Amino acid sequence: MAAKIFFNLPGGLKMPALGFGTFDSNDETEVTVSLNTALEAGYRHIDTAYVYQNEKIIGNVLKQWFASGKLKREDIFITTKLPPQGVHPDRVELFMKKSLENLQLDYVDLYLIHLPIGFKYDESAGRVKVNEKGEIQFEGKTDHAAVWRKMEEQVDAGRAKTIGLSNYNISQIETVLKTARIKPANLQVENHVYLQQTALVDFCHKNGITVVAFSPLAAPGHNKFAEKFGQAAKELPDIIAKKHSKSPAQVVLRFLIQREIAAIPKSITPKRIQENINVFDFSLDDNDMKELKKLDVGEKARVVDFSLHKGIEKHPDYKVKG
Template identity: 55%
Template sequence: LKWLLWIISSRLSSVTDNTLEVALNEALKAGYRHIDTAAIYQNEEVVGKVLKNWFDSGKLNRKDVFVTTKLDPTTMDPATVEECLQESLKKLQLDYVDLYLVHFPITIAKDENGENYGRTDIDYLDVWKKVEEQYDAGRAKSIGISNFSIKKIERLLKNCRVKPANNQVETHVYMQQKELFDFCTKKGITVVAYSPLGCRGYNLFLEGIGQQTKEVRDIVTDETILALAKKHSKTAAQIALRFLVQLGMAP
């Protein structure tokens, strides 16, 4: 099974809908069967359009593709969880998603100066209870979390009815998340690594939320990675991805 992780937000980058459409079509032709999107990426409609074409043509059945989407952290509220998932399903032109993630453990809002902050009046436990209801209703075949620390997962496990199936976190050779991965594995929670080649678009994200940019190391030009790539006749990206696969993660 090949994995396609759409971590590109058309809102935060210069990637056009047409580029995403072409890329997704080519990925499906190549055999990719996992599509990871999110409400905040603002590309669910493109994903839905492409998938519908593949389904209508008979080239692909719904059961053949695994679709993940996520609850928008900027509007996350227990009262609107169902509405948000229904909106995602409408854009994706699907009756259900295979995995629905709580994108962040906090709801992100802006103050009067336009600065981002985490709202303290919304508890992710209350949000999770509503996500569990979406699982019960069949709109999400499985449910999970993203960007959750060990401490937050422990609190969730003590208070949940349906255990999260997956935790999606930034993981790569520069941020290996061993302690978190071992904890999740022990608890029966799978881990998906986002930004497996590093956060090359991190500064675009920081600029998008009005934060100061930082120096970001580039995995695919790392001398050690390049030396390993040369030794094994692989690309730097293949080495970085293989590292995660051998750890037991899905990059």
Template identity: 65%
Template sequence: MASKISFTLPTGQKMPALGYGTFETKDEQEVEAAINAALEQGYRHIDTAFVYENEKPIGKVINQWISSGKLKREDLFITTKLPMVGVHVDRVEMFMKKSLENLQLDYVDMYLIHFPVGYKYHEGGPHMFLIENGAAVTEPKTDHAAIWKKMEEQVDAGRAKSIGLSNYNISQITTVLQSARIKPATLQVEMHLYLQQRNLREFCKKNGITVVAYSPLANPNLNKFLEKMGIKSKQLPDILNNPVVGKIAQKHKKTAAQVALRFLLQIGVAAIPKSVTPKRIEENISIFDFNLDGNDMKALHNLEVGEAARTVDFKAIPGAEKHPDYPLKQNEY
């Protein structure tokens, strides 16, 4: 079932409210199979990033669908992101072009600054980070206005239809807004039933910024990723086995995941769940044939935990937490 709900961006673009996320999926065959399955099920909003290292297989599948006539380019909404090593005025355009080459596209529909902390660039380093004494080296404090100007240039050049932010806090978004000629169209952040980020949502609404939720199911497979990085696993919020969610799911004859995703759409937030399992890929997009009623929504609103339920804090990236632009400082979100 294709996505029936979309958000209209300042450019007039229609962004499907339910997209397909690709974080943690790097194996080429797995990526190609997952993207094919997602497109078959009606996903038209595909989210990736340079640092995910999967733009090339995603681009391959997209090109096959367009070349075969199964889809037109304008049927798709493709998002990718400027990597941390690209957060420098001299590297925005370079990484934009790298992503377009990987994706075999002339433009992306949305280009996001992935994270407000910049890192020193080294072509041969892991994820192109410059490594010194075993740690990635950060850039000095980020000039958000200058970086944003370079993002605007990507729109001017036709490489991106819209531009936005990811993992920025209210203070940092405000800095961008103060100088922006083209305002951020979207903000992509972690958001789910246990981390509803009401202040941030309200701020974005007032400023015409559409919020996109990553980890909308609270990232149940995050520990597998952390273990690969050599990082100790953590206790994760268990939304999918929450009895309140389960009861509402039973009432609507839906899964807990479908209820959690539907909640986000009904509060005006887009979502980009990730799965490589065909059945779950199908289930995640099958959320347009039911509505949560007022009692359901009240019960789900009451599941808010707050910052303690955040699963992605970027502390796995050396140097991020100590940088002046680390966005998750107390009282700034």
């Protein structure tokens, strides 16, 4: 089965099907070295977010690549995200501009709303509002239409080539679609061989919304965390990998891409950075795809859990399930 190397976005923009994730990496040396390794290996799609606190470091690396002439701005696809404290009509532009300043860019290729939930923000102190126990204060029900109108203004102003959503479910996407002048170009959600979310993916594809899978490896890093709490670690499938002389990680990434879902694996390990992009020289056959589809266990395989923000589950927009 063939796999697309790019997915088409509005305005003739091409999003590489395999990108570089950067969550949980904000040490200057670590980000600089891993991003340089990724760019040398051929990654041309970088995923970051205001909340990852690494936009400035990424911006510095890109600046050097542009200055050396090794890369032109239009050669690279950059995604960043509106943080939850920006999920309010009054603060979209503020945080878009902060991200561009950090990245030292005039525009991003894709600007996503990170979560459908807003955090209260103390503008004078420049930080999220917390109560006396240090717990985050949430905005009320999100006015999706009003926030989206502000996202559209970022496209009008040339700050974002395209805009999209992250961690939205079908009904939240439908709400946005109802009043959107510029349709969301992309949805970024957790998606991997154990959590395939076919209904959500089909809904997006039918509505012309591309899908990016975060935690595409079922986040082996999170396994260490899960094990601490007595949960079994998840092993990636290796029978199909052996058949193709590929690693299990390469198989599950290729599986996503053949499902027409882009993947943004994160790694700070040079060998793995190289390994994760080498998924275009083999192909999973129908039988492999069928076997891999059987590994879907649904919600219980979800690894990214926003309930670490105490009280979030009471928010009316806390329904991340597809």
